[in-house]
Amino acid sequence: MNKAETKKAQYVMVGGFLGAGKTTSLLRFAHYLRDAGKSVGLITNDQSYGLVDTALAQFQGFDVEEITGGCFCCRFESLVDASRKLSEATRPDVFLAEPVGSCTDLRASVTFPLRRIYGEDFRVAPLSVLMDPIRASRVLGLREGKAFSSKVLYVYEKQLEEADFLVINKTELVSSEELSALDRALAERYPDAKRFQVSAREGTGLDDWFQAVLSSEPTANTAPDVDYDVYAEGEALLGWFNGTWDFESSEAIDGNTFLQQLGQRVRDACHEFGGEIGHLKMILAPSEMASDMAAIHVVRNDSALELSHRLQAPLESGELLVNLRVEGPPEKVREVCLQSLQAHLQEYPKLQAKQRHVESFSPARPNPTYRMAAR
Ligand SMILES: Nc1nc2c(ncn2[C@@H]2O[C@H](COP(=O)(O)OP(=O)(O)OP(=O)(O)O)[C@@H](O)[C@H]2O)c(=O)[nH]1
Ligand SMILES: [Mg+2]
CATH class of the missing domain: 3.40.50.300 (P-loop containing nucleotide triphosphate hydrolases)
Incomplete structure (x- = not known):
């Protein structure tokens, strides 16, 4: 054909x-x-x-x-x-x-x-x-x-x-x-x-x-x-952070609460350094179940934190994904995320988190493959 x-x-x-x-x-x-x-x-x-x-x-x-x-x-x-x-x-x-x-x-x-x-x-x-x-x-x-x-x-x-x-x-x-x-x-x-x-x-x-x-x-x-x-x-004024961790806990945790409290910590830390949040989004998903996850979002420093997906059951192991876009230098954005997570993990002594991927940067200068000013 x-x-x-x-x-x-x-x-x-x-x-x-x-x-x-x-x-x-x-x-x-x-x-x-x-x-x-x-x-x-x-x-x-x-x-x-x-x-x-x-x-x-x-x-x-x-x-x-x-x-x-x-x-x-x-x-x-x-x-x-x-x-x-x-x-x-x-x-x-x-x-x-x-x-x-x-x-x-x-x-x-x-x-x-x-x-x-x-x-x-x-x-x-x-x-x-x-x-x-x-x-x-x-x-x-x-x-x-x-x-x-x-x-x-x-x-x-x-x-x-x-x-x-x-x-x-x-x-x-x-x-x-x-x-x-x-x-x-x-x-x-x-x-x-x-x-x-x-x-x-x-x-x-x-x-x-x-x-x-x-x-x-x-x-x-x-x-x-x-x-x-x-x-x-x-674009360069915006700081980007993406991070992925695998975690394991010897005791099942309430993942919804874990994620909401971590989100609040990150939001408070952004507020403290005066960085306006574009979007903070995080996911916590159990390793073995593809059909369950928690997700939270914050879209402005003064917006309510939203739990858009709620885990159905407590979990012992899984993956944490963090994406933060905020106005501020990428090093600061990275520090905010890592320090918030570290402080949060102290509340969960039975949980071990292993970092798989962490990255922070500002978007590079846009350089389009094509630019056609007229159709
Ligand atoms: N109150 C309300 N919240 C909404 C609505 N639509 C989306 N949201 C929430 O807004 C937040 C951001 O939604 P996303 O769909 O992830 O936004 P996005 O534009 O894809 O964000 P980026 O990909 O980061 O640019 C989430 O908490 C959503 O649940 C709506 O109609 N009403
Ligand atoms: Mg989106």
Whole structure:
């Protein structure tokens, strides 16, 4: 069968800043597609490996390809390779891809090149950019509270500027007045984008958004200008930490409490040094059971710590995965994580933790494989 006869796979990208709810929404999207009888391939992306997002997607039974070592735009060919690998494995009807939360310029570096170079293989959907309404209201000056520094905010605003679809997520977290004020501000600043209001957690508003994604094409003919010096400096202000430990305890522990308390320690330590958290996410999973795990998230220094997955049973051994993205030097971010874990382990004298992988860094200057300013 030649390509013209084969139905093209759809390529859907959901961007947005760290902690906006991309993974949660994409997993909802994956279930929506699966329920409609379509096959789905998920693509996760990060600067390094040991990803909580990949573990969360696999936990829900989806095929996932992980692209690490840089963002989609800088590892464009890996993105295409990842799609091919998924194609061989499951022949997805739809690829759902999550770019790194500190990444922008996706229209010029992914959407346009994919359409131009691989247009026979993929039908590229409009770019959705997701927002946490509290974070977005702060960025747009509608709400008090700690924000990131101006170069990090440059990246945030560029993400909004390039969106075909602007999606306010977590709508249940704010009042209807605040939601309307945010929606009005977005409409004024970005009149060409289509706007949606959803709650990925509660499942509201999602079907309209998913249907629009699947049935429309990106309409913009040009990409916004991006000053790569400011973009690079903004990303470089963020510290990344990924760590994986194997642990064993001679006495079963309550993993949910273990993880929540560790999360609180890390959050308090970030607060103390004045680093604004983009996203702290951690997973604790037993070694022998693929169907049980605890996961916690913190998406701002003043956000509630969320236990998004709860372990069903106490555990004696398993794996701990920590991903932290925060504004601050990577050495400080590493120190915060390691010292918090060390202090926490003192409360668990029967538990031994063996470090498997630990890494901290700031994202390198983005250097896209392709940059096409027009489609
Ligand atoms: N209240 C509320 N929380 C949500 C909603 N959607 C996602 N979250 C929570 O927001 C946090 C971050 O969600 P993720 O889906 O991991 O966010 P992300 O954008 O993928 O984060 P990164 O990959 O780190 O950039 C988690 O605690 C989610 O449970 C929502 O609709 N309402
Ligand atoms: Mg994610």
